[in-house]
Amino acid sequence: MQTFAEELQALRAEGLYRSMRTIHGAQGGRVELDGKDVLLLCSNNYLGLADHPVLKQAATDAIGFGVGSGASRLVCGNMDLHERLEARIAAFKGTERALVFNSGYAANTGIISALVGRGDAIFSDRLNHASIVDGALLSRANFHRYPHRDTAALERLLQEKGGNGRRLIVTDGVFSMDGDIAPLDKLVQLARRYHALLMVDDAHGSGVLGDTGRGSAELFGVLDGIDVQMGTLGKGFGSFGAYAAASAEICDYLVNKARSFIFSTSLPPAVLAASIAAIDVVDSPEGEQLRRRLASNVALFKERLQGAGFDTMGSETQIVPIFVGPAEATMEFSRELLERGVFVQGIRPPTVPAGSCRLRCTIMATHEPAELEGAAEAIIEVGIKLGVIS
Numbered sequence: 001m002q003t004f005a006e007e008l009q010a011l012r013a014e015g016l017y018r019s020m021r022t023i024h025g026a027q028g029g030r031v032e033l034d035g036k037d038v039l040l041l042c043s044n045n046y047l048g049l050a051d052h053p054v055l056k057q058a059a060t061d062a063i064g065f066g067v068g069s070g071a072s073r074l075v076c077g078n079m080d081l082h083e084r085l086e087a088r089i090a091a092f093k094g095t096e097r098a099l100v101f102n103s104g105y106a107a108n109t110g111i112i113s114a115l116v117g118r119g120d121a122i123f124s125d126r127l128n129h130a131s132i133v134d135g136a137l138l139s140r141a142n143f144h145r146y147p148h149r150d151t152a153a154l155e156r157l158l159q160e161k162g163g164n165g166r167r168l169i170v171t172d173g174v175f176s177m178d179g180d181i182a183p184l185d186k187l188v189q190l191a192r193r194y195h196a197l198l199m200v201d202d203a204h205g206s207g208v209l210g211d212t213g214r215g216s217a218e219l220f221g222v223l224d225g226i227d228v229q230m231g232t233l234g235k236g237f238g239s240f241g242a243y244a245a246a247s248a249e250i251c252d253y254l255v256n257k258a259r260s261f262i263f264s265t266s267l268p269p270a271v272l273a274a275s276i277a278a279i280d281v282v283d284s285p286e287g288e289q290l291r292r293r294l295a296s297n298v299a300l301f302k303e304r305l306q307g308a309g310f311d312t313m314g315s316e317t318q319i320v321p322i323f324v325g326p327a328e329a330t331m332e333f334s335r336e337l338l339e340r341g342v343f344v345q346g347i348r349p350p351t352v353p354a355g356s357c358r359l360r361c362t363i364m365a366t367h368e369p370a371e372l373e374g375a376a377e378a379i380i381e382v383g384i385k386l387g388v389i390s
């Protein structure tokens with residue numbers, strides 16, 4: 001048996017060792033990283049709401065209700081702020097009801113393992129987020145993975161593997177490491193045809209995509225065709241937590257069956273108040289303006305990178321991967337960029353398949369166009385130096 005130290009050493013040798021960097025001060029488009037001012041190009045705080053004054057004020061005011069919620073929702077941790085946030089989410093998404101979870105990870109593991117169990121079947125896009133995979137494993141349902149965005153392959157699986165139990169099709173709305181979007185219109189049709197439930201994890205689309213920020217389902221005009229719209233509050237909304245927006249029946253079922261909901265202390269007042277304020281901002285003319293700025297920043301950045309010959313891996317959103325390939329070269333690319341004042345993380349296995357390591361650049365509405373021009377120049381310089389482009 002290997003010791004922990006030996007396993008860590010093996011990770012180092014393969015270029016797969018992970019460690020954390022420290023940010024001092026607020027989360028913004030620029031941050032102080034280990035004492036150095038850098039452009040932040042790897043945050044999911046897409047609209048820049050994490051340090052928005054309105055969210056901060058809402059959190060400050062809610063501190064009047066204390067810092068903790070004291071218990072899980074079903075014991076005595078259900079505060080009126082939880083219900084106000086859920087009502088706000090349901091109104092925003094146009095669903096009968098919503099249920100708040102403590103994080104996206106807790107939501108996916110809790111929702112999936114509640115909705116299906118032994119004898120049921122899950123149909124999951126091969127590039128779905130790890131928390132979906134973990135939820136599927138916890139559920140003990142038969143787990144069928146279909147090739148990325150391949151609805152013909154999914155249909156074949158639905159014909160062959162259904163059985164008599166419940167069927168759940170689950171997909172990321174925006175794929176977190178690729179920045180492309182699931183074909184939700186076709187998935188809605190398949191779910192109806194094969195009597196399956198459809199769950200969409202819109203962690204990276206919520207607040208950002210669609211004319212009014214309602215996410216990837218709004219882009220396809222299928223907001224009412226999805227049984228469970230899962231979303232997170234810690235990315236585009238700049239706060240923390242997650243939710244399932246669904247029918248009253250499904251939410252009631254989750255209250256009774258989702259173990260991550262039942263067996264965990266509920267979110268604290270300041271976070272809940274900040275999330276309500278975040279949805280208000282997203283759902284306002286200011287939110288529209290932020291989405292327009294984000295879209296124009298994304299277009300500028302992609303045009304520069306693609307013009308220089310980088311492979312941005314089919315990105316359709318503010319998540320812009322740059323394909324590198326080997327792990328060591330990817331980490332070297334990231335280190336070189338940091339020396340030039342640009343903070344981008346390299347993404348390696350197990351997050352992405354071996355040989356498809358990439359830099360995952362994420363654009364924010366609050367980046368200045370000149371900052372993105374500068375970052376693109378640095379990326380091109382390092383890309384040429386390392387032979388990623390010629």
Ligand SMILES: Cc1ncc(COP(=O)(O)O)c(C=O)c1O
Nearest residue numbers: 103104105129131176203232234
């Ligand atoms: C697609 C997707 N789902 C779920 C999660 C988990 O959300 P949270 O960070 O709120 O736990 C993430 C976060 O990285 C994600 O990218």
